[in-house]
Amino acid sequence: MKVMLVDDHSLFLEGLQYLLETHGIEVAGTAGNCTQAMERVRTLKPDVILLDIEMPGGSGLDAIRPIKQEMPEVKIVLLTSFNDDENLFEAVKRGANGYLLKNLNAEELIALLHTLEQGEAPLSPGLAARLLEEFARQAAEKRQDSLIDREEAAGREERVGKLTGRQNQVLNLVAQGMSYKEIGAVLGLSERTIKYHMERILEVLRLENRAQVIAHVARESSIRVDKIK
Numbered sequence: 001m002k003v004m005l006v007d008d009h010s011l012f013l014e015g016l017q018y019l020l021e022t023h024g025i026e027v028a029g030t031a032g033n034c035t036q037a038m039e040r041v042r043t044l045k046p047d048v049i050l051l052d053i054e055m056p057g058g059s060g061l062d063a064i065r066p067i068k069q070e071m072p073e074v075k076i077v078l079l080t081s082f083n084d085d086e087n088l089f090e091a092v093k094r095g096a097n098g099y100l101l102k103n104l105n106a107e108e109l110i111a112l113l114h115t116l117e118q119g120e121a122p123l124s125p126g127l128a129a130r131l132l133e134e135f136a137r138q139a140a141e142k143r144q145d146s147l148i149d150r151e152e153a154a155g156r157e158e159r160v161g162k163l164t165g166r167q168n169q170v171l172n173l174v175a176q177g178m179s180y181k182e183i184g185a186v187l188g189l190s191e192r193t194i195k196y197h198m199e200r201i202l203e204v205l206r207l208e209n210r211a212q213v214i215a216h217v218a219r220e221s222s223i224r225v226d227k228i229k
Contacts, residue, residue: 001025001026001047001048001113001114001116001117002026002027002028002044002045002047002048003020003025003026003027003028003029003046003048003049003050003113004029004030004031004040004041004044004046004048004049004050005017005027005029005030005031005038005049005050005062006030006031006032006033006034006037006049006050006051006052006055006063007030007031007032007034007052007055007079008032008052008055008056009052009170010032013030013032016050017030019106019109019110022109023106023110025110025113027042028044028045028046029046030122031059032056033057034055034057034058034059034060034062034063035057035058036069037049037051038063038066038067041071041074042068042070042071045071046074046076047073047075048075048076048077048081048113048116049067049074049075049076049077050075050077050079050100051063051064051077051078051079051080051081051096052079053078053080053087053091053154054080054082060078060080061078061087061090061091061094064076064091064094064095065094065095066179068094068095075097075098075116076095076096076097076098077083077096077097077098077099077100077113077116078091078096078098078099078100079100079101079102080084080099080100080101080102081101081102081103083101083124085130088127088130088131089131090108092131095194097117097122098112098121098122098123099122099123099124099127099151099195100112100122100123100126101127102126102207103124104120104124112124130140139184163200163201163204163205164202166187166197167197167204168193168200168202169187169199170183171195171201171202171213171217172188172211172217173186173187174198174213174214175213175214175217175218177214180194180195182197198210198213201213202209
């Protein structure tokens with residue numbers, strides 16, 4: 001395992017490098033900020049990057065996506081003192097392969113790093129449970145949103161069903177961009193009658209203007225707009 005270290009504290013870097021090399025892990029090089037990290041990762045080509053979050057010139061979180069986009073095979077593990085959900089979830093969302101806290105002892109750190117070789121995501125104790133809780137919460141939100149969408153769709157279908165045949169004709173012609181006068185000529189009705197039907201359509205569909213009517217018809221695949229030839 002060839003590792004690159006990114007942290008702005010020189011003393012910490014020296015100690016971490018000594019620790020890793022003592023346990024047979026090669027340290028390919030170090031960087032003190034995100035800009036150096038982006039430059040050196042291209043030449044060092046490490047297997048793993050141990051990346052701090054708060055550094056001069058930018059957050060380590062901002063370096064995750066650019067590195068992953070250029071070198072997706074490189075595994076990025078955050079090694080930080082930030083034990084908060086916001087940074088944890090954001091790191092995982094951006095593509096980090098692990099999240100470790102600096103309060104780990106040496107044996108725990110080495111053991112967790114070696115789990116990368118088995119394709120696992122190294123996480124400090126307790127973080128996995130928090131991630132699972134967050135994933136469960138997001139899944140529940142998606143289910144709720146899906147239920148709301150289905151209920152809204154059912155409500156729209158019910159409202160459309162309340163339109164008369166003539167009103168559906170007017171609705172389709174309005175959706176094609178025709179003026180009230182043009183629709184009246186096509187249907188053999190007065191412009192005033194077309195306006196009356198539009199008022200009823202807006203009321204039933206709970207819309208406010210012609211633009212919303214056009215958007216509604218375009219959105220609802222259940223309403224077929226027949227082009228007038």
